[in-house]
Amino acid sequence: MFENIVARLREIERKYQVIVLYAVESGSRAWGLASKASDYDVRFIYVHSVNWYLTIDPQGMGKKRDVIELPIEDHLDISGWEITKALRLFRKSNPAILEWMRSGEVYLQQTGFISGLRLLEKEVFNPQSMLFHYIKIAKNNWSSLHGKDVKIKNYLNAFRSLLAGKWIVQFHEIPPLNFQPLIEHAHLPKQLKKELEHLVEVKICGEQDAVHPIPCLNDYIEKELNFLIEAAGTWHGEKKDPTAQLDELFRMTLKEAWGEF
Structure with missing residues (x-):
């Protein structure tokens, strides 16, 4: 190719x-x-x-x-x-x-x-500008994660953007493009990380497109979105x-x- x-x-x-x-x-x-x-x-x-x-x-x-x-x-x-x-x-x-x-x-x-x-x-x-970009993507995908069945793609898009935002807040630098380093540096709770990595495996294998909502993932996204929004609002500088x-x-x-x- x-x-x-x-x-x-x-x-x-x-x-x-x-x-x-x-x-x-x-x-x-x-x-x-x-x-x-x-x-x-x-x-x-x-x-x-x-x-x-x-x-x-x-x-x-x-x-x-x-x-x-x-x-x-x-x-x-x-x-x-x-x-x-x-x-x-x-x-x-x-x-x-x-x-x-x-x-x-x-x-x-x-x-x-x-x-x-x-x-x-x-x-x-501009860390603030880039952070707002990732917040917007995470919010848009998170809003679609509350139905009977939700797309795995939306879970991963939400988490990739969320973890990219956390990288910016933590390191004050542009986050890596690949998803795996973002997961490794996020220090996620063990069960949450396990659920997320399972979704990655399912997505790559192409076994299925959707899953039932996963409460621990949804709760984490909501919590960290609020954290990122607050962090973005405190950033200043020219x-x-x-x-x-x-x-x-x-x-x-x-x-x-x-x-x-």
Whole structure:
């Protein structure tokens, strides 16, 4: 599948006349929670040629499409962001990009772009913003865990986000992408950890999609959500504006990718 994905990315480069700077696996396969039936969630950042960015209309850039999305087929979900969109979101400590940077499955990496991003990561990381992101995902999944049967996927999504939030509070750093380190560092009660790891095994084996609600898991999610919400509300601090550095990274990447100007 790796070769197939790289081939698809090369097709995108030819069709859209872009260069894919960085492409990785995202979603359940990057989290260590995939079954055989799981999609491959490929995410990438790309750059157009110099002329695409040069316009006398100051609004011209805003009218141009800044994403490439392919229809999902053959368990392949492929989409990407244009470099300036990606850099603006990175400046806001966008969790998606910060997670992509931690993926263990890299399909393409061209130019020094991603290395440049990593050098600026501490400049943009906003613990409060990222914590609120994980709280929102955990809350959305937790709200669906009260029926007669609930999806295992929702349990794991809730816990992955919850434990990622706890990692941020404890270590003041971006959490790992893989689910297992989050479990190991959370110091969960023995029975709760056993229940959670069983759900992981069932999800990976693809034996079933749903289970009856598990009270100890639901109670833990509710309790820790309240803790995280309180913690997020006490976080303060300002970051320096990294725009000048990101502008320079954009120009350097454009020149390295296309060898122009």
